[in-house]
Amino acid sequence: MSLLVVGSVALDSVETPFGKADEVLGGSATFFSAAASHLTAVQVVGVVGDDYPVAKLEPLAKRGVDLAGLERAPGRSFRWRGRYRHDLNVAETLETHLGVFSNFSPKIPTQFRKAPFVFLGNIDPRLQLEVLTQVERPRLVACDTMNFWIESRRPDLMKLLERVDAITLNDGEVRQLSDCYNLVKAARWIMKRGPKLVIIKKGEHGAFMFTGDTVFFAPAYPLEEVFDPTGAGDSFAGGFMGYLAKCGEVTEPALRRAVIYGSALGSFAVEKFSIERLLEIDHRDIAARVADFRKLVAFEEDL
Amino acid sequence: MSLLVVGSVALDSVETPFGKADEVLGGSATFFSAAASHLTAVQVVGVVGDDYPVAKLEPLAKRGVDLAGLERAPGRSFRWRGRYRHDLNVAETLETHLGVFSNFSPKIPTQFRKAPFVFLGNIDPRLQLEVLTQVERPRLVACDTMNFWIESRRPDLMKLLERVDAITLNDGEVRQLSDCYNLVKAARWIMKRGPKLVIIKKGEHGAFMFTGDTVFFAPAYPLEEVFDPTGAGDSFAGGFMGYLAKCGEVTEPALRRAVIYGSALGSFAVEKFSIERLLEIDHRDIAARVADFRKLVAFEEDL
Numbered sequence: 001m002s003l004l005v006v007g008s009v010a011l012d013s014v015e016t017p018f019g020k021a022d023e024v025l026g027g028s029a030t031f032f033s034a035a036a037s038h039l040t041a042v043q044v045v046g047v048v049g050d051d052y053p054v055a056k057l058e059p060l061a062k063r064g065v066d067l068a069g070l071e072r073a074p075g076r077s078f079r080w081r082g083r084y085r086h087d088l089n090v091a092e093t094l095e096t097h098l099g100v101f102s103n104f105s106p107k108i109p110t111q112f113r114k115a116p117f118v119f120l121g122n123i124d125p126r127l128q129l130e131v132l133t134q135v136e137r138p139r140l141v142a143c144d145t146m147n148f149w150i151e152s153r154r155p156d157l158m159k160l161l162e163r164v165d166a167i168t169l170n171d172g173e174v175r176q177l178s179d180c181y182n183l184v185k186a187a188r189w190i191m192k193r194g195p196k197l198v199i200i201k202k203g204e205h206g207a208f209m210f211t212g213d214t215v216f217f218a219p220a221y222p223l224e225e226v227f228d229p230t231g232a233g234d235s236f237a238g239g240f241m242g243y244l245a246k247c248g249e250v251t252e253p254a255l256r257r258a259v260i261y262g263s264a265l266g267s268f269a270v271e272k273f274s275i276e277r278l279l280e281i282d283h284r285d286i287a288a289r290v291a292d293f294r295k296l297v298a299f300e301e302d303l
Numbered sequence: 304m305s306l307l308v309v310g311s312v313a314l315d316s317v318e319t320p321f322g323k324a325d326e327v328l329g330g331s332a333t334f335f336s337a338a339a340s341h342l343t344a345v346q347v348v349g350v351v352g353d354d355y356p357v358a359k360l361e362p363l364a365k366r367g368v369d370l371a372g373l374e375r376a377p378g379r380s381f382r383w384r385g386r387y388r389h390d391l392n393v394a395e396t397l398e399t400h401l402g403v404f405s406n407f408s409p410k411i412p413t414q415f416r417k418a419p420f421v422f423l424g425n426i427d428p429r430l431q432l433e434v435l436t437q438v439e440r441p442r443l444v445a446c447d448t449m450n451f452w453i454e455s456r457r458p459d460l461m462k463l464l465e466r467v468d469a470i471t472l473n474d475g476e477v478r479q480l481s482d483c484y485n486l487v488k489a490a491r492w493i494m495k496r497g498p499k500l501v502i503i504k505k506g507e508h509g510a511f512m513f514t515g516d517t518v519f520f521a522p523a524y525p526l527e528e529v530f531d532p533t534g535a536g537d538s539f540a541g542g543f544m545g546y547l548a549k550c551g552e553v554t555e556p557a558l559r560r561a562v563i564y565g566s567a568l569g570s571f572a573v574e575k576f577s578i579e580r581l582l583e584i585d586h587r588d589i590a591a592r593v594a595d596f597r598k599l600v601a602f603e604e605d606l
Contacts, residue, residue: 087484182527184526185527205508215525219520222486224487225485256603300559
């Protein structure tokens with residue numbers, strides 16, 4: 001089943017303790033679709049400026065990412081420059097230039113409007129709400145957001161919560177949104193506002209999925225080299241939504257496996273800059289990593 | 304099989320966002336034996352001053368904790384006063400009075416010297432080494448340590464590493480000891496110095512167990528109320544060693560289950576002040592929590 005993502009398509013310049021990359025492919029929709037395209041057909045809605053190296057998106061198109069919704073507007077593309085120190089859980093933003101992204105108004109092409117699975121990447125909640133007026137009864141809608149919107153667009157975000165099935169947030173955002181330090185209580189607080197499903201991404205500390213009455217936890221894959229954490233969360237979301245769209249069901253077992261696929265794709269994303277590693281891997285690599293996740297947490301019921 | 308622990312027996316005064324406790328039972332050997340005694344017979348070696356409320360240890364003695372190695376010395380008992388803010392992973396030490404503990408020299412009673420499982424709680428590595436000269440070919444020796452000893456007693460600690468089978472450390476200590484930020488590499492570094500088994504306790508973020516070629520991860524139990532994190536690490540060690548002593552084997556499946564028992568006992572310890580909660584629970588509570596840990600990480604191999 002097809003999967004629609006609305007989000008940013010950007011150029012990232014990143015510095016980590018292990019190296020530097022300049023003006024490489026970035027943005028939530030880019031990482032999301034690079035990850036999800038391993039599992040299902042992906043439809044992207046976003047905007048780039050007339051300076052964007054669109055040819056570099058070709059490998060995504062070849063893998064079934066439909067870029068018909070990627071608008072090209074006159075002006076400069078969205079650029080982000082950031083740095084990580086040894087604690088790779090913390091990104092330091094050095095520069096953000098919104099460019100054409102500041103006037104982004106998502107227009108969902110007619111052929112994308114029936115997508116059964118929809119992911120609203122981290123953009124203004126007002127735009128996320130606009131997307132929802134354009135799609136036709138999707139089976140599952142998930143959204144992401146960030147500290148900036150939680151602070152500046154709380155009323156819109158609360159309206160959005162009423163209309164989504166799932167939300168993915170990091171632990172800091174969950175605490176900020178709910179004003180509650182304990183993550184179990186914070187997740188409950190959010191579920192009362194709408195989403196049936198709350199996914200808390202804790203970076204190197206793994207991810208929780210809270211549903212009505214169950215909790216699922218997936219560790220982060222213990223990598224010896226975390227090269228560049230940029231895009232890990234969006235790649236997680238891509239793996240999660242991609243797996244659900246692939247198997248076409250939204251049951252507890254499917255959701256749990258979807259979190260593992262999200263963790264697996266997220267763990268590949270951080271092994272190289274940009275979407276490089278996500279473009280190298282194939283279904284065998286993913287299957288092997290999913291099997292590794294199983295070994296990582298497996299213990300015998302009884303001895 | 305019996306389990307020997309050498310460590311501190313203290314009086315703790317603790318302040319958390321949820322309450323205050325004054326001069327309650329604390330210390331590594333106290334938490335360790337309160338946890339381990341749910342699983343096996345425990346032998347304690349430690350020291351208290353003549354002001355220690357020894358009668359309060361009676362509930363431990365009733366549950367099979369042999370206090371024959373608990374020396375009573377003239378002077379004041381070891382006292383620790385600390386505070387936690389909302390981030391319960393970080394303890395702020397307000398006062399430490401070593402008292403009689405500063406002259407502690409562990410003497411292992413003859414009847415304890417054949418204990419097959421030995422845990423060296425967090426004391427001066429020179430004393431931990433002295434214990435090893437007094438015990439007779441134990442099957443498994445594990446030790447704990449802390450930032451203070453890593454800094455001030457590194458040569459002794461390195462000697463100790465050569466002589467233990469397992470070490471439990473928190474993530475900060477692992478990084479300090481190995482001078483390596485990445486935990487996978489840090490664990491390898493430590494294993495090269497002696498221990499076949501490195502357990503990294505990450506508090507609310509769970510625990511890793513590294514062996515020669517496997518990695519196991521157990522999440523922390525997602526509690527709605529973490530009341531007082533004091534003693535969580537020692538209770539974890541008590542559950543871990545207690546389970547191994549109970550089943551008497553040191554195989555990979557037993558070690559994995561031992562980590563889960565450690566996580567379960569650690570999660571009970573933080574539900575109340577001191578060893579209160581550890582004294583309330585019984586084997587049914589523990590079995591139920593172990594089953595919860597399974598549900599927390601379980602996912603289907605295939606759909």
